[in-house]
Amino acid sequence: MRYRIALIRGDGIGPEQSAATLKVLSAVRDCLGVDFEIVEAEAGDTCLQQRGVALPEKTIELLKNSHACLKGPVGESAADVIVRLRIMFDLYANVRPAKSLPNVPALRPDIDLVIVRENTEDLYKGYEYEFDGAAIALRVITKRGCERIARYAFELARRRRRKLVAVHKANVMKVTCGLFARTCRETSRNYPDVEYSEMYVDAAAMNLIRKPQEFDVIVTTNMFGDILSDEAAQVVGGLGLAPAANIGEDFAIFEPVHGCAPDIAGKNIANPTSMVLSSAMMFEWLGTKYGDSRCLEASNVIQRAVEKVLSGGVLTPDLGGKATTEKFGEALAAAVRALAGKT
Numbered sequence: 001m002r003y004r005i006a007l008i009r010g011d012g013i014g015p016e017q018s019a020a021t022l023k024v025l026s027a028v029r030d031c032l033g034v035d036f037e038i039v040e041a042e043a044g045d046t047c048l049q050q051r052g053v054a055l056p057e058k059t060i061e062l063l064k065n066s067h068a069c070l071k072g073p074v075g076e077s078a079a080d081v082i083v084r085l086r087i088m089f090d091l092y093a094n095v096r097p098a099k100s101l102p103n104v105p106a107l108r109p110d111i112d113l114v115i116v117r118e119n120t121e122d123l124y125k126g127y128e129y130e131f132d133g134a135a136i137a138l139r140v141i142t143k144r145g146c147e148r149i150a151r152y153a154f155e156l157a158r159r160r161r162r163k164l165v166a167v168h169k170a171n172v173m174k175v176t177c178g179l180f181a182r183t184c185r186e187t188s189r190n191y192p193d194v195e196y197s198e199m200y201v202d203a204a205a206m207n208l209i210r211k212p213q214e215f216d217v218i219v220t221t222n223m224f225g226d227i228l229s230d231e232a233a234q235v236v237g238g239l240g241l242a243p244a245a246n247i248g249e250d251f252a253i254f255e256p257v258h259g260c261a262p263d264i265a266g267k268n269i270a271n272p273t274s275m276v277l278s279s280a281m282m283f284e285w286l287g288t289k290y291g292d293s294r295c296l297e298a299s300n301v302i303q304r305a306v307e308k309v310l311s312g313g314v315l316t317p318d319l320g321g322k323a324t325t326e327k328f329g330e331a332l333a334a335a336v337r338a339l340a341g342k343t
C-alpha cells in the first residue's frame with residue numbers, strides 16, 4: 001500500500017525539525033519497505049503572512065486526500081490551525097505519551113505514562129465574547145464527547161498496565177467536570193479489568209512531580225490535558241522529546257506537543273525528537289488501521305533508534321549536548337538503517 005502523508009512544516013523550529021524527520025522517513029522507506037509519498041501543505045504564521053490565511057482551503061483539501069498528516073509546530077496561529085483542524089476532522093483523542101529515555105535527565109528513570117486529552121470540546125471550542133465590560137468563555141462538555149474519550153482511554157489502558165486516572169475538578173466545576181467524571185465512572189463499569197481512580201487536576205499537577213512513575217493512563221478534558229502534558233514532558237526531560245497524536249475515526253494528525261520556539265529558530269539547535277517520535281506514532285496508527293506490519297515495524301524501529309542515539313550520547317543542546325538538529329537527524333537515520341539491518 002502506498003500512503004499519502006501530508007507534511008505541514010510549520011513555523012519557528014518546525015522546518016528544521018521537519019528536515020531532520022524527513023531524513024528518518026527516508027531511511028524507513030529505504031530499509032523497511034514502507035511505501036509513502038510526502039505531500040507538502042502550508043499552514044501557520046508564515047502562511048498567514050504570505051497568503052493572508054493561516055489555514056488555506058488548499059491545505060484542508062490536501063489533508064482530506066491524505067492517509068495521515070505529520071505537522072510541525074505553528075506559532076501564534078495555533079488556534080486557527082491545529083485547534084480548527086481537530087474540530088474539522090473530529091480528531092477527538094489527543095494522545096500524549098511521556099516516557100523516560102536513556103541518557104536524558106528525567107525526574108526518574110521509570111516514568112511511562114500517557115495523557116489522553118479530549119480534543120474537540122471544553123474552553124478550546126473558542127466560544128468567547130465580551131459583554132458589558134466582561135470577557136466570557138463558554139466551556140462545552142458533552143456526554144458523547146466524554147463517552148468516546150473515556151472509551152478510548154480505557155481501551156488504551158487495557159493494552160498497557162491497566163491503570164486509568166480520570167483528572168477533573170468536579171468539586172468546583174460541578175456541571176461540566178461533573179459530567180466528565182460521572183461518564184468516566186460509568187464507563188469504568190465496562191472495564192472491570194482496569195484499575196480506575198479519579199484525581200482533581202491540582203492534585204494531578206502535584207503528583208506528576210511527586211510520584212510520576214505511578215501513572216499509567218490519564219484521561220482528562222481539553223485544557224487540563226494541554227497543561228498537564230507540558231508538565232509531563234518536562235518531568236521526562238523536556239518538550240523537545242514530546243510527541244502527540246490527534247486521532248479520529250478516519251484521519252489523524254501527528255505533531256510535537258510544543259509550540260514553535262521562535263527564540264531558537266534558525267539556529268540548528270532544536271531537538272527534533274518530538275517530531276520524529278510523532279512520526280513513530282503515525283506509523284503505529286497507519287499499521288493498526290491498515291493492518292500493515294511494515295508500518296508497525298517502522299514505528300518500533302524509530303523508537304528504538306531514538307533510544308540508541310540518546311544512549312550513544314548524541315544529544316542536542318536542550319539535553320546538555322552539542323549535536324545540531326541536522327546531525328541529530330542524521331544519527332537517527334543511521335540508527336534506523338542499522339536497526340533495520342542495512343547500514
Ligand code: GGG
Pocket residue numbers: 078079082083226230257258259260
Ligand atoms: N506550550 C506551547 C504549546 O503547546 N503551543 C502549541 C499550542 O498551543 N497548541 C495548542 C494545543 O495543543 O491545543
